Amino acid sequence: MSTSVTPAAEFHQHALALAAAQSAALAQQDNSPAWMTTLREQGAADFARTAWPGRKTEQWKYTSLQAFQDFVAADWGAAPEVGSEVVTDAPSGADTDTDAVGNTVLSLDATRLVFVDGVLDMLASDALPAGVTLFSQADADADKIIADHLGKIAGGVDASRRNLFAMLNNAWTCDGLLLHVPRGVTLERPLYIAHVSSAGAGQPAALATVANHRVLIVMEEGSGAQVIEHFVGSGAGQPAFVNALTEIQLGNNAQLHHTRLNMEDEALSHVGAVHLNLHRDSRFHGFTIAEGSRLKRIDYQMNHCGRGADLKLDGVYLARHRQLVDYHTTIEHRVPHCTSQEVFRGIIGDRAKAVFNGRIHIHKDAQKTLAELNNRNLLTSNAAEVDTKPELEIYADDVRCAHGATISQLDETALYYLQSRGISPSQARVMLSFGFINELLQGLPHEAIRTALGTHLAALFAADRALVSDVGYSDQQAIDSESV
Amino acid sequence: MSEQVSGNAQVEDLMRKDYAAGFHSAIESDTLPPGLDEDTVRFISAQKEEPEWMLAWRLKAYRAWREMAEPTWAHVHYPEIDFSSISYYSSPKSMKDRPKSLDEVDPELIATYEKLGIPLHEQEALAGVAVDAVFDSVSVVTTFREKLYEAGVIFCPISEAVHKHPELVKKYLGSVVPQKDNFYAALNSAVFSDGSFVYIPKGVRCPMELSTYFRINELNTGQFERTLIIAEEGSHVSYLEGCTAPMRDENQLHAAVVELVALDDATIKYSTVQNWYPGDKNGKGGIYNFVTKRGIAHKNARISWTQVETGSAVTWKYPSCILKGDNSVGEFYSVALTNNFQQADTGTKMIHLGKNTRSTIIAKGISAGRSNSAYRGLVRMNPGAEGARNFTQCDSLLIGDQCGAHTFPYIENRNASAVIEHEATTSKVSDDQMFLCQQRGLDAEKAVSMIVNGFCREVFKELPMEFAVEAGKLLEVSLEGSVG
């Protein structure tokens, strides 16, 4: 078994071994709740019997998991300490002092919580506000909420579409964050959660880091909140694997603004998912951006469970170098009178690849559904690739559904217009390329994030022409000849 | 004749070996006993007195088929097909010695054709239509051959082309759909019985529309026709195909292959009105229509597929274009209507290889009763497809709340200068439209059929005139009983 196993099989083995080691350590501590044992065991069992996705697996048709080879070669000894001890009076690693973290996390008017490789960094964080608890510190009430919801929201997916990495996240869950907003309460300040990957900083070169993030948001009837999840790497350049799973329960008439920013380092591979249940008249407004790490696979699984629910999801992806970004979104309309609107835009350059799969599934009883999905792409290099697949699966007749996907270039008329006002062709292309995604940034509810993201991305566009659409530009030819 | 005799001897031999029971009348109707092995392939080849190279080609396909698995990715559900219970060859009795004229054809056959409205007699034919009729598996007669011969056009059964034009058949058969292309194409390559062969010489504009009618008659018979159309440089041909089958309780298999070769500057227009028996109101019986159709377009060539699909219990069909030459054009215009328990998974593939290639996809799906209709399409821009364009519009119309309409477009782009636009909508016949029609005095059924016909107009206008009228009527008939 040990001599000629494939990287996939080897990853599988390592992953299960890690889960087993963690379980053993947890058992020693003797204080881990019953739900966690169940979740971990179930997750490990599911993961063990699920085949590693290949090209014939529809969910992974365009995304090769070759990148995991790095973790196979690496020493998994660098996995996070079991039990996720809270860092109370000293930084846990060489790179997690407040200054270093302060440079990577955003400065916002929000309650800030910083996790480094899955462990809460108390020095870099504000005090936990009311309603926010670590799984490991949950009181009886919180424990019950976790037991009632954790793994259940993500577990509601059709067996054939269940995500391998959600199973793995279950198997690896040692701790996590619960946000519980009681009935009728609206959080005054947004909650900003920074997930920092130290990416093996201070470790010997061959060591890889594996981090498991878990967030559970339970919004009771009529509550409101704004949550920002920010995934960021601190720049050590070692391979790291992040598996992040967020589960969200929106009670009747609850409202949530959820922003998920993926801006990790090149060396990082990120597999993440957001699972969301919307109950009667609830509203979800989501925003997601993926930029940075070489492998990103992000799933949004959104379920309309009660009449009158409304969801809106905007997404932006930027892929350069040899990066791969893959968004899979599914909206399940199970009940009547719900609406959903999804807009994703991406720019893909160099030798990068983007995959977008947006599925809308209208069940038999979901009459009066309004659902729209739009995906637009700019490809800036002939060595780059985009694969998009908007899907409609509809079993109710009194609905209005539409999707559109385009792959195009900058509008020549707009280019001409800008130039006629004295702007250089090169600058005009930068402006229009940035404008292509900026339209979506402007929909962000939190002004500070809008500004911070806008500044960061505008600089990126100015600095790297990989994100600027100008077919026929001289370095384009260079890429062409190189790829032959 | 000697081979004919030996062929019959072979049947008897087979019968004695494997099918001793239940094969009483098979010899009389010249239907091969059910089952498929190398001997079956040899028998079919021998029946047609084929040269050795043709048999070798078939055997290669058969051996490949044995190793292949049935595709399961389509959005259709049907009981597993027992390929050993199907008869792979059936020849209408009086065809044995190939009629020299219509007078020699079984009058029963002629009567059947007349019921179908097929213009078999030259004098009765619609002006300008030449007909090749394939009954079960054998090409019955081809009209207008002499007039075509004058223009240098070859239009004959493919079994005849194997003998008379071996150099063309050898060169092009399997050049667009290779033997191992897919499970059903491999099966067809092994056992195809007959079909049409068309050759249009360089610079010739075919003086009339060419037409083939296919009919499945015998019980438990699979029909595997093979069509090959070659349009030499600068030539032009329009080909029509009509399909029908009588009512049977059992499901019957139809697995055809159509290959189109459009050389530089040539145009091939291929129109289909498919009305295989769809099964009864309870979903019993009907044809399984698993068809591979593909064309290759060389420089400046144009291939246009137009299909109106109202029949079959299960349809699995994706007429495709490989746009190999620069400036080549591919078109796909489709109406797929399903009612009762019918299932259709149909669409197209546009593979853009050459520079400035263009493709247009207009697909209209109508679902009624308890049926399901899916559009599945692929648009692929390869790195060399500089300046390529695609426009896709998929619209689905639902009639009643028990049916389903689905859209699965795959869009793959690897060229930065390509432009792809895809739009899809799903809606129902609106109450307002129905009210307007009824307020003006139309009954509900007429109103629905008028609205549905309007919905399909963009596709119907691509059909030759007499087919467009037929298609409209077919929709009306197919929708009967769908309005409650």
Added chain:
Amino acid sequence: MLQINKLNAQVEDKQILHDLSLNIKAGEVHAIMGPNGSGKSTLGNVLTGRDGYDVLSGDITFNGKNLLEMGIEERAREGMFLAFQYPVEIPGVSNMEFLKAAVDARRKHQGLEELSSFDFMKLARDTSKQVSLDPSFLKRGVNEGFSGGEKKRNEIMQMMLLEPSLCILDETDSGLDIDALQVVASGVNAMRSSDRSFIVVTHYQRLLDFIVPDYVHVLAGGKIVKSGDKELAKELEAKGYGWLESEVA
């Protein structure tokens, strides 16, 4: 021609019309005016039998027959015509094809022969000119991409072709400029005859300057609160609807 007796009707569980009675004789033009939400459009929809408009009680006789027993298309074939306030688009169905089907259905019902395609085309072209619609509109999809004024003129053209006995104009004047209004009005006036009646539903008096009614009824809260001759319309224009509502209350 039309007798409405104590009609009560509801839309989606909400009663809109209350004990409404109206008697229209052949050749008469009745204007029905009233503020928004008074039930004006509901009356047209109930008369034509639209789904979702439920008659709770009362009866309606049309040309001596029980209207409420007839389906939508039967009423149409009997000669009832509704010119829609917002005509719906039917993509891909050409105006010509649609009109021929409608006229054929009406003629068949009347025991007349279908018109030949040639005769019908000629008739349709002539009629389109009467409402100042270019005959090219006949080839386009029903209302597809028509402007508001073109849709309204298309409605009047259909009315002329179908030659109904009772024409209900549902706010046909709304959104029309004065030129289009005159076209519509002259079309209607050309059709006035001793065996044809009109119900002209409108919010504004302006239309009634061009189509002079025999009677004017004011609908408020689902009832006819006042009836009179054309002078009543002028009074309404001057005073607005407020005084009536207070008078009723």
